Amino acid sequence: MKSVLFLKNISELDLLQNISLEHEIIISPKGISRLGELSLDESNQALKRCHELGLNTLIEWDILMTENDFQKSRSYFSQLHVHLADAVRVQDIGAYRFLIGESEVDIHLIIESGNHNLVAIKKWEELGGERLKRIVLGLELPKSILNKYTQEINVPCELQVLGKILLFYSPRSLLSRPLSSSSQERALQVSASSEETPHKGFCVLENNHGTYMFLPKDQYLLDSYDELLQTGIKYIRLDHRFLEGEYSITDMATLIENGNTQLWDEFKNNYGAKFIRGYFNVNKSDAIFPKLKNHRTNKKTDSYIGKVVDVKKEQYLAVNVFKKTSRKLEVGDSIEISSPDGKVKRIEVRSIKNIALENISQVSNEQIILIAHVGGISVKSQVHFL
Amino acid sequence: MNDQWNPELLAPAGSLEKLKVAVLYGADAVYCGGQEFGLRTAAENFTLPELEEGVGFAHAHGAKVFVVLNGFLHDKDLVSLPEFVTKLDELKIDAVIVSDLGVIETVKKYSKIPVHLSTQASCLNIEAAKMWKELGVERVVLGRESTIDEASRIKKETGLEVEMFVHGSMCMAYSGNCVISNYTSGRDSNRGGCAHSCRFEYKLETENGPVNSYFMSSKDLNGMELLPAFLDAQIDSLKVEGRMKGHLYAATISVNYARALNEYRQHKKVSPETLKVLGEELQKISHRDYTTASLVNPAGPDSVYEDRENAQGEYAAVGVVVDSVKNDSVVIEIKKAFNKNDVLEFMLFNGEVVEVKAFEIYNLNESEEYDKTNPGTLVKVKTAFNFPEYTLVRRKLEALS
Numbered sequence: 001m002k003s004v005l006f007l008k009n010i011s012e013l014d015l016l017q018n019i020s021l022e023h024e025i026i027i028s029p030k031g032i033s034r035l036g037e038l039s040l041d042e043s044n045q046a047l048k049r050c051h052e053l054g055l056n057t058l059i060e061w062d063i064l065m066t067e068n069d070f071q072k073s074r075s076y077f078s079q080l081h082v083h084l085a086d087a088v089r090v091q092d093i094g095a096y097r098f099l100i101g102e103s104e105v106d107i108h109l110i111i112e113s114g115n116h117n118l119v120a121i122k123k124w125e126e127l128g129g130e131r132l133k134r135i136v137l138g139l140e141l142p143k144s145i146l147n148k149y150t151q152e153i154n155v156p157c158e159l160q161v162l163g164k165i166l167l168f169y170s171p172r173s174l175l176s177r178p179l180s181s182s183s184q185e186r187a188l189q190v191s192a193s194s195e196e197t198p199h200k201g202f203c204v205l206e207n208n209h210g211t212y213m214f215l216p217k218d219q220y221l222l223d224s225y226d227e228l229l230q231t232g233i234k235y236i237r238l239d240h241r242f243l244e245g246e247y248s249i250t251d252m253a254t255l256i257e258n259g260n261t262q263l264w265d266e267f268k269n270n271y272g273a274k275f276i277r278g279y280f281n282v283n284k285s286d287a288i289f290p291k292l293k294n295h296r297t298n299k300k301t302d303s304y305i306g307k308v309v310d311v312k313k314e315q316y317l318a319v320n321v322f323k324k325t326s327r328k329l330e331v332g333d334s335i336e337i338s339s340p341d342g343k344v345k346r347i348e349v350r351s352i353k354n355i356a357l358e359n360i361s362q363v364s365n366e367q368i369i370l371i372a373h374v375g376g377i378s379v380k381s382q383v384h385f386l
Numbered sequence: 387m388n389d390q391w392n393p394e395l396l397a398p399a400g401s402l403e404k405l406k407v408a409v410l411y412g413a414d415a416v417y418c419g420g421q422e423f424g425l426r427t428a429a430e431n432f433t434l435p436e437l438e439e440g441v442g443f444a445h446a447h448g449a450k451v452f453v454v455l456n457g458f459l460h461d462k463d464l465v466s467l468p469e470f471v472t473k474l475d476e477l478k479i480d481a482v483i484v485s486d487l488g489v490i491e492t493v494k495k496y497s498k499i500p501v502h503l504s505t506q507a508s509c510l511n512i513e514a515a516k517m518w519k520e521l522g523v524e525r526v527v528l529g530r531e532s533t534i535d536e537a538s539r540i541k542k543e544t545g546l547e548v549e550m551f552v553h554g555s556m557c558m559a560y561s562g563n564c565v566i567s568n569y570t571s572g573r574d575s576n577r578g579g580c581a582h583s584c585r586f587e588y589k590l591e592t593e594n595g596p597v598n599s600y601f602m603s604s605k606d607l608n609g610m611e612l613l614p615a616f617l618d619a620q621i622d623s624l625k626v627e628g629r630m631k632g633h634l635y636a637a638t639i640s641v642n643y644a645r646a647l648n649e650y651r652q653h654k655k656v657s658p659e660t661l662k663v664l665g666e667e668l669q670k671i672s673h674r675d676y677t678t679a680s681l682v683n684p685a686g687p688d689s690v691y692e693d694r695e696n697a698q699g700e701y702a703a704v705g706v707v708v709d710s711v712k713n714d715s716v717v718i719e720i721k722k723a724f725n726k727n728d729v730l731e732f733m734l735f736n737g738e739v740v741e742v743k744a745f746e747i748y749n750l751n752e753s754e755e756y757d758k759t760n761p762g763t764l765v766k767v768k769t770a771f772n773f774p775e776y777t778l779v780r781r782k783l784e785a786l787s
Contacts, residue, residue: 064560066529066684067536070511094513113563114458114507114576120488123521140568145461167570168584168602169563171531177687178599179592192601194586199570204590204601213602215569278569285574286460304435309708309719310750310764318750318764320708324439355766356711357751367775368709368717368764370750379762 001229003256004058004158004237005249010042013049015250023253024056024235027085031076032061034169034209035241040079047084059088061095062110063209064171070094087133096124100131107131108158112138112166116145118152125153134158134235139165139219142283143231150232161221161228162252163239164203165278168213175206203242214242220275222255222264227280244272301384302326305335308381309368316353316370319383321363326385329363334386343376346386391620395647396452396549397640400629402436403706404636405451406443406776410735411637412644415450416440417483419629420474423455423467424578434473441477450480455493456504458486458562458576468496475499483527485562485576490521500524502549506562506576510536515544525549527625530556531680534612538619547622552609553639553668554627556679558584558602558690587694605691608676610665613646613656615681632721634703635671637778641737642667667737671699700783704730707777708764715766716773717750724781725758732771733778742769 004024007013016025027050028036029043038046043059050057059080065073073095082088082105089108090096099107107128115121115138125132136158137146150157175181175188187207193200201216221228221236228236238256240247255267268275279285305325310318317337321329329335331352337345352360353370363369397413399405408416418440419431432440437453444451453474459467467489474482475497482499484490485506493501502525503509503518510529518526525547528537534550541548557564564575566583573579584602607627609616616624624647626639642664650656668676674693679685705718724730726747732740746768747756759765 064508064529064531064563065511066531066533066680067511067539068533070513092511092514093507093509093517094511094515097513097517114486115488116458116460117464117486117488118461119464119491120486123487123491127517140565140574148461165569167564167566168559170559170602172558172604172685172689173687174558174601174690175590177690177692178590178597178601191591192588193591194583194588196586197570197583202588211602213566283460285568285572285579286577288573288579302435304433312749312751312753315749315753316751322435322439324435324442353751355709355717355750356714366709368750 001234001236003253004235005252006239006241007038007046007249008241009037010045012249013046015248016049016053016055018250019053019055019253020257021054021056023256024058024086025050025249026058026060026089028060029076029080030208032063032073034062034212035205035207036060040076044079044081047081051084056086057084058108059085061088062091064092064169065094074098089136096128100128105131106133108134108136110136112136114138116140118149121149121153125155128155136237137233140279140283140285142279142281143224143227145283146231146233150234156234157232158235158237159221159228159233160219160239161236162243162255163219163237164242165215165217165219165276166212167202167215169210170212171210173206174211175204205242215276217274217276218243218271219278220268221277221280223261223268224277224280225259225261245270303385305329305383305385308337308377308379308383311377311379312373314373316373317377319369319371321366321369329369329385331361336384336386337374337377337381338384339376339378339381341378345374345377347372347374391617392651393617393621393647394450394623395640395643396623396625397636398554398626398629398631399440399451399636400431400631402432402440403776404629404633405440407633407706407778408636408640409444409447409449410774410776411640411733411737411778412648412735413449413640414644415452415480415623416444417452417454417625417629419454420470423457423459423463423470423489434477437474437479438477441479445478452481452483452502453479454483454504455489456483456485456506457489457578458506459489460577463577464488464492467492471496471499481525487521490523494522502547503527504561505529505551508560508562512540512543515540515546519544519546525622527551529561530607531560531684533683534615534619534621534681537621541620541622549623549625550616550621550681551607551627552613552616552624552643553607555674556604556607556627558604600692600694601690603674603691604679604685605677605689606674607679607681608665608668608673609678609681610643610646610668611661612678612681613643613650613661617650617656632703633706634701634778634780637733638667638671641733641735645737669699670701672702673699701731701780702783703778704781705779707732707773707775707779709775710772711766712772713770715748715768716771716777717764717766718779720759720761720763720765722781723759723761726756728781730767731780731782732773733780735774735777740771740773742767742771
């Protein structure tokens with residue numbers, strides 16, 4: 001696996017001469033990169049320096065853009081020395097189409113939001129054609145899925161193995177007001193906690209592109225290096241830009257070179273924030289869904305008659321009749337009534353009254369009907385033909 | 387302006403009952419979810435028989451039904467999707483609303499249902515819209531970060547139908563770009579498990595000490611005053627958020643936006659006076675403070691709702707008419723309690739209101755007269771008016787006991 005590192009700011013430029021050519025360097029121009037800190041001039045300076053050193057260089061253009069922003073970004077992009085870069089990385093589908101149609105640069109497509117199925121990914125790959133050189137996969141994909149995808153996708157795949165986990169990306173300036181800041185230039189960064197979640201110390205950042213929230217725990221998969229190899233991932237990304245502590249691009253390069261597990265252990269032990277493996281082992285983020293509602297109140301089938309909407313003890317059950325019943329309910333029918341708490345009662349319908357309290361032998365256009373009270377049955381119970 | 391221009395009012399339908407309410411109160415189209423594949427897992431949603439009834443009802447009233455399949459689905463979720471899509475096709479729904487390219491490909495493969503791109507895909511610019519068009523999308527629901535002016539340009543440049551949110555709650559993040567719930571609650575927000583962490587109060591540790599703030603909570607969108615701009619821009623569909631909201635919301639939003647659009651259809655403009663009156667009606671339902679968000683300019687810091695989730699409107703829905711006895715009584719399903727002799731307001735489908743004093747309230751077989759009612763029950767209120775099924779009954783909140 002090859003590694004992908006970030007040039008955090010221009011002060012790291014001098015460190016590049018110590019970086020092995022086996023690493024790739026991401027240049028993040030402030031005008032088009034979410035978390036970029038390099039000005040246009042600094043970005044071009046960095047592109048030139050990387051080119052001189054023979055380092056593979058990637059321009060990060062990962063902001064999402066309204067049409068007005070897109071026009072500004074196109075103009076900004078045109079001022080970058082793109083010919084010195086090996087590829088441009090985009091997430092906005094508009095930028096993807098623009099690069100395919102109006103440039104000759106190689107493309108890395110970032111599909112970290114959504115795109116958790118092979119059908120979608122294969123289609124994105126098809127659209128990029130020869131120009132698409134890499135797909136940057138999301139952190140929500142477990143290793144079993146990664147393994148499958150790398151076999152099916154024709155271009156190499158990349159995964160972040162070290163760095164902050166981005167939870168939230170908004171174009172709005174959300175910290176300026178609570179922090180009473182009017183600065184247009186300075187990025188704002190705070191730690192945020194809420195009593196409504198056990199997770200404390202979310203890193204929140206506001207810059208010229210909007211506001212971001214990161215998980216308090218950081219992604220760390222270096223100790224799963226062998227498993228990563230087995231997944232078929234070809235590129236691993238180490239993002240030191242918001243790690244706690246003063247880490248540099250050379251620290252990241254040193255960390256990943258030669259597969260030095262002792263160094264990894266030391267790094268992990270010395271690191272302030274806690275690390276997690278995220279969804280690398282398994283993703284069960286839909287496991288709770290069946291518990292979010294009571295399926296006893298929603299098991300409507302072809303035999304569905306309606307739901308109990310009122311109960312008067314020892315007098316009646318009021319049933320709101322479903323219009324699309326398989327047949328009309330009649331006196332003498334056997335029905336099953338299932339309550340939200342799991343009780344099931346089977347009865348024969350001995351009488352039916354409409355809302356004018358007239359006895360009817362069959363339900364025709366009535367919306368509400370009254371049948372005899374059944375003990376233990378409550379509102380929201382479901383009524384079905386037996 | 388094109389004389390034939392006829393924008394669509396698209397309302398939320400969280401249940402079959404709400405679908406009927408929205409249609410009867412003037413929505414030109416409704417969107418609803420099945421039991422899977424959407425973003426409202428906890429909502430009642432529609433079973434297939436309910437969808438069949440809903441589609442039949444809507445079509446009989448000249449309204450369209452769009453079904454949301456807007457989750458970012460995983461491979462395993464796609465396994466059962468073709469069968470569902472085939473059934474939707476048989477039900478003759480009018481479109482599906484989709485975020486995920488894998489879902490689009492599946493829908494195209496197994497049906498001829500038109501595909502609308504969900505706002506969840508954050509389509510925001512002309513190039514992106516062109517890409518989605520090439521992928522088979524007929525309409526884009528633009529991200530809520532787009533201005534009306536940008537939407538107009540996207541429509542002109544792509545030839546796509548363009549849909550924009552005009553009213554309702556808003557994600558603070560770029561839609562589809564928030565996974566807070568995934569990591570903090572173990573619930574995939576992009577498959578229907580959003581825990582609304584953006585509405586929490588947070589303590590921000592600043593250089594000057596801690597600051598408590600609801601800094602991620604957005605005010606609610608209200609585009610009524612900008613309706614002329616939507617119409618000038620020829621936005622195809624004006625969408626209202628709120629499948630999880632109640633009947634009064636569905637009715638009030640539908641009827642008031644419909645009234646504005648009807649005036650436009652008749653007179654080719656909506657008067658400022660009408661907008662003012664209808665805007666006041668929108669204040670009566672429960673809502674957070676309103677904002678026009680990014681409809682004109684990118685939403686600023688004042689679009690943050692710096693308050694706890696306790697928003698109340700001037701009115702509450704006390705119930706829905708579910709049946710009636712001609713010239714004698716109406717049966718009301720009680721949502722919020724009211725008492726004997728209270729004045730109830732029955733909202734007609736054209737927006738007019740009829741006041742009825744609840745002199746006599748009975749249980750359904752009239753064996754007992756009530757002095758007060760209980761939510762979750764049905765009562766008969768004696769009245770000579772013949773209010774149709776699904777008429778909303780409301781009451782001023784300060785008058786509620």
